[in-house]
Amino acid sequence: MSESTVSILEIENVTPEVKRFVTDRPDGYQFRPGQATEVAIAKDGWRDEERPFTFTSLPNDAKLEFTIKIYPERDGVTDRLGDLKEGDELILGDAWGAIEYMGTGTFIAGGAGITPFISILRELEKEEKLKGNRLIFSNDRESDVILAGELRRLLGDDAKFVITDEESERYFSGRVDEDYLKKQISDFDQYFYVCGPPAMVEDVTEALKKLGADESRIVTEEA
Numbered sequence: 128m129s130e131s132t133v134s135i136l137e138i139e140n141v142t143p144e145v146k147r148f149v150t151d152r153p154d155g156y157q158f159r160p161g162q163a164t165e166v167a168i169a170k171d172g173w174r175d176e177e178r179p180f181t182f183t184s185l186p187n188d189a190k191l192e193f194t195i196k197i198y199p200e201r202d203g204v205t206d207r208l209g210d211l212k213e214g215d216e217l218i219l220g221d222a223w224g225a226i227e228y229m230g231t232g233t234f235i236a237g238g239a240g241i242t243p244f245i246s247i248l249r250e251l252e253k254e255e256k257l258k259g260n261r262l263i264f265s266n267d268r269e270s271d272v273i274l275a276g277e278l279r280r281l282l283g284d285d286a287k288f289v290i291t292d293e294e295s296e297r298y299f300s301g302r303v304d305e306d307y308l309k310k311q312i313s314d315f316d317q318y319f320y321v322c323g324p325p326a327m328v329e330d331v332t333e334a335l336k337k338l339g340a341d342e343s344r345i346v347t348e349e350a
């Protein structure tokens with residue numbers, strides 16, 4: 128695996144717990160929408176602590192972008208990422224990952240599991256191929272929803288937001304379970320893209336299969 132060191136050019140909060148990091152892009156660095164890479168912080172004691180994060184920028188953008196949920200309570204890499212400043216450096220591996228756009232379908236994301244879909248949906252917009260794609264995006268709280276405005280702009284009413292851990296005035300309060308999926312989806316003969324916490328990916332995949340989706344058309348990755 129090759130390694131590339133990049134400098135952080137911009138950092139901003141997209142939700143109270145999620146930060147957007149923009150870095151420069153090494154010459155010739157390649158990835159596809161939906162792919163991730165191992166990221167380490169270029170500081171003593173942290174260079175060997177690699178964690179996977181997904182590109183939210185597009186393959187032809189001049190800079191790289193990551194959208195990262197910080198877990199201060201874990202005392203791990205994301206906690207350290209939360210303290211970084213512009214000018215600090217990251218070490219990236221090669222791009223890898225299972226999530227890739229196969230055709231029109233429904234994207235189902237939980238929390239930071241939206242990140243591969245951000246890049247894919249941005250690319251589809253650029254290629255004018257968004258039509259017919261839908262999104263179901265589940266979060267614990269309203270304040271956790273990443274890029275709600277952009278997702279609505281991209282997909283209009285085909286972006287559905289679900290809040291699991293509080294009563295929401297803006298969005299549907301409940302869970303993405305078999306009952307919810309049955310109400311939202313009439314055609315199970317389409318692609319489904321599922322990304323989020325392992326338990327959610329497992330539960331949603333099982334529910335989709337029960338409702339008639341073919342396993343070969345369910346594209347998954349755990350975030």
Ligand SMILES: Cc1cc2nc3c(=O)[nH]c(=O)nc-3n(C[C@H](O)[C@H](O)[C@H](O)COP(=O)(O)OP(=O)(O)OC[C@H]3O[C@@H](n4cnc5c(N)ncnc54)[C@H](O)[C@@H]3O)c2cc1C
Nearest residue numbers: 163178179180181194195196201203204205239242349350
């Ligand atoms: C392919 C892929 C792509 C990903 N892309 C993104 C992305 O784009 N954006 C994003 O935000 N995330 C993404 N993730 C998730 C991201 O990799 C993790 O959030 C990150 O690795 C956490 O690193 P950490 O060092 O902060 O914590 P960890 O290494 O997970 O944990 C550090 C310590 O905290 C404790 N701990 C672990 N889990 C828990 C828990 N659930 N509760 C309490 N304590 C715990 C353990 O003691 C552990 O040793 C992706 C994951 C995968 C697999």
